Amino acid sequence: VVLLDGLVACGVPEVVVPEAERLRMAVLVHLPLGDETGLDPAVAADLDARERAVLRAVPAVVATSDWAVRRLVAHHGLDPARVHVAAPGADISPLAPGTDGVSRLVCVAAVTPRKGQHRLVEALAAVADLPWSCVCVGGLGHDPEYVGQLRSLIARHGLEERLVLAGPRSGTELDATYATADLMVLTSYAETYGMAVTEALARGIPVLATDVGGLPEAVGRAPDGGVPGILVPPEDPVALAAELRGWFGEADVRRRLKAAARGRRAALNGWAATARSLAAVLHRLPDEPREAA
Known part of the structure; x- marks a missing residue:
């Protein structure tokens, strides 16, 4: 075999x-x-x-x-x-305490065109009036040209102090990054599953992601039927920005998503x-x- x-x-x-x-x-x-x-x-x-x-x-x-x-x-x-x-x-990890419960966004994905971080930048630029900060964790060596374009886009929108391309992290350093997260964001064009999503849910972190491929399966549902994330159409930074504005503006939405994320966490298969x-x-x-x- x-x-x-x-x-x-x-x-x-x-x-x-x-x-x-x-x-x-x-x-x-x-x-x-x-x-x-x-x-x-x-x-x-x-x-x-x-x-x-x-x-x-x-x-x-x-x-x-x-x-x-x-x-x-x-x-x-x-x-x-x-x-x-x-x-x-996705082995269950300690619950992430987050930052202030709303403003710290984390994206975990290699920085490549397939992961679509440029759409995240455009969406965040559209809600620059909100008090968010975002760290993008993932390898920067797969497509240097795309990384360069992304850095230029971040600079063009004046987001250098708020949106950080942190490079790869693993082990305790990655754990510490997840621990600060209030919301996981992923803007991929294609995913057969979405391990970063379940890694976030394993810590009780809600998810905002594109509705592509296997991502809806990764997001899944809590045992009570609650959905621990929000899925937006691909190629639609406007929809992504609208959901981010809703995340910041609607405390009931945040409570519902966090409760569902904790329920999904308990039901994940290791x-x-x-x-x-x-x-x-x-x-x-x-x-x-x-x-x-």
């Missing part, structure tokens, strides 16, 4: 497909390769074809959400019986559940390798 990361396997069918006749393989797909934002159409089409060849050749594909399963089945014409879910876990889901897929692999399609 061989478990392969799709970020590697899906780009090299010439390596993987012949081995499907020898090995019992499963491929874990984080994000379809051709879905990466900003790719040249020809590059995206080539990655798409490579990924399709790999996923059709292996006996099991593992995705990170029900939405991602539907996307892979429809896009690549896969047998639904061979595509499985193993949603990322990484042990993810491991069990993945183990079940591997356990059910056929005894013999399948013939490549």
Whole structure:
């Protein structure tokens, strides 16, 4: 049995497909390769074809959400019986005390076009009269050109003192960042799930995010049906700004979202559940390798 990361396997069918006749393989797909934002159409089409060849050749594909399963089945014409879910876990952490209960915003995402931080900047510029501060945590080395454009946009709106690109943080430093958060914000163009969302909810932090991909699943619901976040249409900084203004202006909204976030926190599945889901897929692999399609 061989478990392969799709970020590697899906780009090299010439390596993987012949081995499907020898090995019992499963491929874990984080994000379809051709879905990466900003790719040249020809590059995206080539990655798409490579990924399709790999996923059709292996006996099991593992995705990170029900939405991602539907996307892979429809896009690549896969047998639904061979595509499985193993949603990322979120181990419950101490409740975040926050700052003042309203004004500290945190975004945790690599600074890339797919994560759409420029939309967050535009929305925050539209509510510059409100007393917010925002820290964006995430790697700055993936797309230096985009980072440069983002810094220019922040400067153009005069937000340098209020919106900080902090770079990557992990461990206790990331924990400390979450501890100060009153609201998690995420403006992605595409997400197969949204681990940063569940990491925030695991600390009782409400979420404001774009309604794309698997993010609605990550936000989820508390056991009593309460929704611990607000989802806005993609490509709509105006809607994002309106929800931010509502967050600041409506104490009842904040109370409802915080209560739902705490309820969702208690119901989150940890990484042990993810491991069990993945183990079940591997356990059910056929005894013999399948013939490549």
